[in-house]
Amino acid sequence: MDLNRKHFSLALAPILLIGVLAAPAQAAPVACAAPVASTTQPGYLVADPACELDGTPFTGTASSDVYTGIAAGAAYRIEVPRSWNGQLVVFAHGYRGTGKVVYVDSPDLRTHYIAEGFAWAASSYQTNGYDVGRGVRDSHALIDLFRQVTSKRPRSVLMTGKSMGGHITAVAIEEYPKAFSAAMPYCGVLGDTELFDYFLDAGVTAAALSGVTPTFPVEPGPWQSQVDRMLPALGLGVGAPPALTEAGRTWSAVVERRSGGVRPGFAGAFAYWNTAPASDPTLRMPFLFGLYPGLSGGTAGIADGNVTGNRREFYRSTDGWPTAAEWRLNAQVLRVTPTDRASRGLDGIPRVDGRPRVPVLSLHDIGDLFVPFSMEQIYARRAASQGRSRLFVSRAIRGVGHCDFTQPELRQAFDDLVGWVRTGHRPGGDAILDRRAVAAPDFGCRYTVGRRAVFGGDCG
Numbered sequence: 001m002d003l004n005r006k007h008f009s010l011a012l013a014p015i016l017l018i019g020v021l022a023a024p025a026q027a028a029p030v031a032c033a034a035p036v037a038s039t040t041q042p043g044y045l046v047a048d049p050a051c052e053l054d055g056t057p058f059t060g061t062a063s064s065d066v067y068t069g070i071a072a073g074a075a076y077r078i079e080v081p082r083s084w085n086g087q088l089v090v091f092a093h094g095y096r097g098t099g100k101v102v103y104v105d106s107p108d109l110r111t112h113y114i115a116e117g118f119a120w121a122a123s124s125y126q127t128n129g130y131d132v133g134r135g136v137r138d139s140h141a142l143i144d145l146f147r148q149v150t151s152k153r154p155r156s157v158l159m160t161g162k163s164m165g166g167h168i169t170a171v172a173i174e175e176y177p178k179a180f181s182a183a184m185p186y187c188g189v190l191g192d193t194e195l196f197d198y199f200l201d202a203g204v205t206a207a208a209l210s211g212v213t214p215t216f217p218v219e220p221g222p223w224q225s226q227v228d229r230m231l232p233a234l235g236l237g238v239g240a241p242p243a244l245t246e247a248g249r250t251w252s253a254v255v256e257r258r259s260g261g262v263r264p265g266f267a268g269a270f271a272y273w274n275t276a277p278a279s280d281p282t283l284r285m286p287f288l289f290g291l292y293p294g295l296s297g298g299t300a301g302i303a304d305g306n307v308t309g310n311r312r313e314f315y316r317s318t319d320g321w322p323t324a325a326e327w328r329l330n331a332q333v334l335r336v337t338p339t340d341r342a343s344r345g346l347d348g349i350p351r352v353d354g355r356p357r358v359p360v361l362s363l364h365d366i367g368d369l370f371v372p373f374s375m376e377q378i379y380a381r382r383a384a385s386q387g388r389s390r391l392f393v394s395r396a397i398r399g400v401g402h403c404d405f406t407q408p409e410l411r412q413a414f415d416d417l418v419g420w421v422r423t424g425h426r427p428g429g430d431a432i433l434d435r436r437a438v439a440a441p442d443f444g445c446r447y448t449v450g451r452r453a454v455f456g457g458d459c460g
Helices: 010-016 110-115 132-150 164-175 194-210 220-234 246-258 266-273 324-332 374-385 407-423 435-439
Strands: 064-071 074-081 087-092 119-123 156-162 182-186 360-365 392-397
Touching: 064 132, 074 110, 074 132, 087 132, 087 164, 110 119, 110 407, 119 132, 132 156, 132 164, 156 164, 156 407, 164 182, 164 360, 182 407, 194 220, 194 246, 194 324, 194 374, 220 246, 246 266, 246 324, 360 374, 360 407, 374 392, 392 407
Parallel strands: 087 119, 087 156, 156 182, 182 360, 360 392
Antiparallel strands: 064 074, 074 119
């Protein structure tokens, strides 16, 4: 099977599938190949990297060369501009569920990279699931793969990734500190297992405020019946914005503080993430329904123990001294003890220490309640504890979706990161650990390009 699209005969196809490399994919488009069996992961299939999922052949531009193939059970895609500046961007994709087909796609800034002279490389990874360690290994392997496939040697490598790919990015620059010159995670899981603690926190506080006593770990059937009792108690329904009860308003305030603190646009974000279409009542309700390990404990073969915990968490719905209602909530909420947390190295769920040795510029939507804005704050605190605050810049974007960024926002961040590396001048960011700054009506305005309806015209 010819996955290389140029200069390879059928006789070489079996060799390709066990890790030999590809030539530029610049031939006339041909029919996309069917997925092939992984040579490293039993039960997995690897989709044709020279095609998009919709069957459209992937081709380079008039000024670039594309290389695709399968190496060590992972599909890869590489693009090199003809006027290459000698720099490579490695892109890490996000979580794709637990299906058994892996596929590669292109980075959000693909066009910008090529226009600015940057080559880029992306991997499907050998596995799906929340397998950050595998994503780190397969993304790092792209650097040597790039050299072998293109016969070019990059003078510097930048790491970038979105969502779970942001977790991969943060771990990669700590695990391989000499391999990368800078990093740009965005909408990233920069707090490792603290993301799953957030799901747990949202779920158990919703239950307590609704008078529901959940078991842990939950089973889908019983949990769904419990959720059906929680929704009316909180004032949440299907197909319409929420009309919150007193319990629902308290829960909203708890989630706001656990997801990043009091900040502009939260009411609209909360409504967005809790308004499900009638056709799919689970859509956009991740914390209630316990997606990932939040209320189920483990991560499907990656970390099978319970990775979540809230024994020391004190839930707040107000500022200042704790109220009697907050003490009652904390007395009633289900408490969970973890048996397995973020781990050193690349096994299980790798820990993010916040000790970068290279510049890191990150972006996050302040209304994202799937991978919340608090991930940035956790990383910032860890970096401060490691004495690395000067190497971390975070930018708040006034969006409500997950990875809800405009191209200008991403381009500006990337260009500023490149300038930081080139000149040593640290670019601007937002004061994400300053509670007053975060709560200010114009928080997030500085780096937001393009108005989102939820935030209105507060930026002027």
